[in-house]
Amino acid sequence: MKGGVGGGGGSSYTFHPKRRWRGFVVAVLGLVILSMLVPLIFLLGLHNGFHSAGYVAEPRNAVPRSFDHYGNTRTWNQSEDVTESLGKEAGNRTIDEDATQVSPPKRGLSAPPPVMLKPPSGTNHTKIVVEVIKSVVDESEKSCELKFGSYCLWRQEHREDMKDMMVKKLKDRLFVARAYYPSVAKLPAHDKLSRELKQNIQELERVLSEASTDAELPPQIGKKLTRMEVAITRAKSITVDCNNVDKKLRQILDMTEDEADFHMKQSAFLYQLAIHTTPKSHHCLSMRLTVEYFKSPPLDMEVQQDEKYMNPASQHYVIFSKNVLASTVVINSTVMHTEESGNQVFHVVTDGQNYFAMKLWFSRNTFRQAMVQVLNIEDLNLDHHDEATLLDLSLPQEFRISYGSANNLPTSSMRTEYLSIFSHSHYLLPEIFQNLKKVVILDDDIVVQQDLSALWSINMEGKVNGAVEFCRVRLGELKSYLGEKGVDEHSCAWMSGLNIIDLVRWREQDVTGLYRRLVQEKLSMGEESLGHVALRASLLSFQDLVYALDDTWVFSGLGHNYHLDTQAIKRAAVLHYNGNMKPWLELGIPKYRNYWRKFLNLDEQYLTECNVNP
Incomplete structure (x- = not known):
């Protein structure tokens, strides 16, 4: 009984230290886990959810991300957004971590003043980046106008939709393909690529010989352009003699310069011819009136x-x-x-x-x-x-x-x-x-x-x-x-x-x-x-x-x-169209022609018959 009690007492004596040891172990493990979780929270940016006003900006030089309609993350494609108007320099602008402002480009347009970002809570970060870039575009336009003077105004007033954008792109790809083809054709191991390049070159040459504007291109021109770009990419990946490519490029450049010089001289000759030659409709009017004069009493x-x-x-x-x-x-x-x-x-x-x-x-x-x-x-x-x-x-x-x-x-x-x-x-x-x-x-x-x-x-x-x-x-x-x-x-x-x-x-x-x-x-x-x-x-x-x-x-x-003051034109008693671009010619300056046309009765019989419409 005593021993039992003593044994029980001994047993109780040994058990008490174990309970204290377990508590110590649990406390140590808890501290270890907390010491691991706290840095992990900061690394993952989870602390952002505990603040009601503010957000974590993207790291410097980070690529902005957006989400497609399936919820998948994808890299933001600069060519699909407003960064096209800024070029490569604007596309490389980054968001500063501390001040959250747009860093200026290294060269190119002058940088606008810093744009401070203070979005409301819950704002989508991708949309904020786009808004910043749009503001940069606006500021760049203003700085361009101030820096380059009237050119920006002239560019805005005379902006026209290009009707041959795809044609120019096709000519550019054809230019590059012609430069790489001779070098690829000399490599027996790439006969298939050589034939593919040749076929694409011939197809584009045939298309461009029949079309000068985008509206005249065949419906399947997008697929032809894609095949050409794939072939050019494969040709660029092949190790070729750069001297051959450089030589071919220079030959094509010389031919292009000669062609441009020819067209320049031809346009100058045709310009002078148009100035000194009576338009067909005017000649018709003069002849019809002369014939009618002798037929009349x-x-x-x-x-x-x-x-x-x-x-x-x-x-x-x-x-x-x-x-x-x-x-x-x-x-x-x-x-x-x-x-x-x-x-x-x-x-x-x-x-x-x-x-x-x-x-x-x-x-x-x-x-x-x-x-x-x-x-x-x-x-x-x-x-x-x-x-x-x-x-x-x-x-x-x-x-x-x-x-x-x-x-x-x-x-x-x-x-x-x-x-x-x-x-x-x-x-x-x-x-x-x-x-x-x-x-x-x-x-x-x-x-x-x-x-x-x-x-x-x-x-x-x-x-x-x-x-x-x-x-x-x-x-x-x-x-x-x-x-x-x-x-x-x-x-x-x-x-x-x-x-x-x-x-x-x-x-x-x-x-x-x-x-x-x-x-x-x-x-x-x-x-x-x-x-x-x-x-x-x-x-x-x-x-x-x-x-x-x-x-x-x-x-x-x-x-x-072309740059006369409109108000001075309206105030003048007499307008003088001195120069080669007379208002009755097709070469006449369009914005001044209406001052002349409104005093001409275009409904007159002989003007209609001779298709006179200056």
């Missing part, structure tokens, strides 16, 4: 109105033109902006080829109460009828003047200006209109937007030619062409287009005689072209005889300048 009204045509009390406008439509727009726009059209007389001076067409046209069309007289310069009884060069109708001469300063700067520093002046036919005015004292000359490439009646009350202070001065070109800058003697260096050049001519002072100063002497002087010095001497002779003939009109009368440049 004779026009006797001309003889009855001779006295009205030469009445000095009327406002006389003179137009030298070979273009029916151009002269029609000039007359119509002038008449539409005047209050007293019955006092206006228009004299259209043309040549024998267009005389009958214009006679019939202006007999069929009326311009309120204004009268129109058509004159054939070849039938006029003039004192200088034996001088054939002065009797052939010539229109106002247009010149593109390039010059530098007196310091003989290189060609890249030269300035270019467009100038239009009188032709040889203009110097016959005193003989053609012997009974008139004053006329207003209108070029056939102008549009009138305001009443011109105020021109007749201007006091020209004894000058002969009232014109808008063109002070961007001064006679002193043309000394090498005009000559050193008798030139006022500070005098401005003047422009034709709208000119008031005092015929009385013209005859007193014998401007016609002076002009002819200057022409003969230049021709005797070996000048080949009569047109080349017109600039010098005209500028010197009217030196000190030009009355400067206000600049608001005429606004020039609509035939060559």
Whole structure:
């Protein structure tokens, strides 16, 4: 009993330390587990769920992820999102861990200010990255506009959808395939790839020979492009002689440069041809009117109105033109902006080829109460009828003047200006209109937007030619062409287009005689072209005889300048389409053409029959 008790006591004595040892072991294991879980929690980012405001940003240089509609994680494809507009630099922008701002690119566009990200709780992280990149795009556009000036504005205004994007891509792949094919063809172990490349090259060549825009491509072109890209990828993976590829690329590049040079020369030739050739529809109109003139009864009204045509009390406008439509727009726009059209007389001076067409046209069309007289310069009884060069109708001469300063700067520093002046036919005015004292000359490439009646009350202070001065070109800058003697260096050049001519002072100063002497002087010095001497002779003939009109009368440049001020165009009394791109040609600048077209009646029978639609 005692031993039992003692045994029980001994047993109790040994059991108590075991319980204490177990508790110690459990505590140690608990600490070990906690010491492992805490770092694991931080590593896995699970602590994010215990904060109500804030999130963990992606690690630096991490690739953003998104989820497809199946719930699977996939790598974010930059080519599918807005990063295309930023290029590779914008695609490599990263999110900073601490400040959560966008790191700027290493090169390229200037970096925008840091964008701080503070999304609400529960916001999807992938969407936040896209929003940041979109904000970068907007900021880049603003910085581009500030940095590069008007180019960004011009790019936005003239942005057009490319109609040959796929065609260009096919040409690019064809270019690369041609470069790799010769090297692959020399490797017997890759005959299959060689045949595949050759077949793909022939297919793309056949397709591109029949299509120049994406709309003309066959329906299966996507599969052909895919096969070509696969073949090119396999060819690039093969170890080939880089010198052969480089040589082939250079050959193709030389051929491309030669082809581009050929097309450039061809386009320049076709451009000049389009400028100096009458459009088919205009030629049709002239021929139809001429034929109809001889089929119609004779026009006797001309003889009855001779006295009205030469009445000095009327406002006389003179137009030298070979273009029916151009002269029609000039007359119509002038008449539409005047209050007293019955006092206006228009004299259209043309040549024998267009005389009958214009006679019939202006007999069929009326311009309120204004009268129109058509004159054939070849039938006029003039004192200088034996001088054939002065009797052939010539229109106002247009010149593109390039010059530098007196310091003989290189060609890249030269300035270019467009100038239009009188032709040889203009110097016959005193003989053609012997009974008139004053006329207003209108070029056939102008549009009138305001009443011109105020021109007749201007006091020209004894000058002969009232014109808008063109002070961007001064006679002193043309000394090498005009000559050193008798030139006022500070005098401005003047422009034709709208000119008031005092015929009385013209005859007193014998401007016609002076002009002819200057022409003969230049021709005797070996000048080949009569047109080349017109600039010098005209500028010197009217030196000190030009009355400067206000600049608001005429606004020039609509035939060559794409960047004119729209508000200045609307304020001008006369628009002058000086330059090669006339509004009645397909080469005309589209945004200026409507100012000219609205004064043309496109419903007229002959315009419809000849498909005239400038």
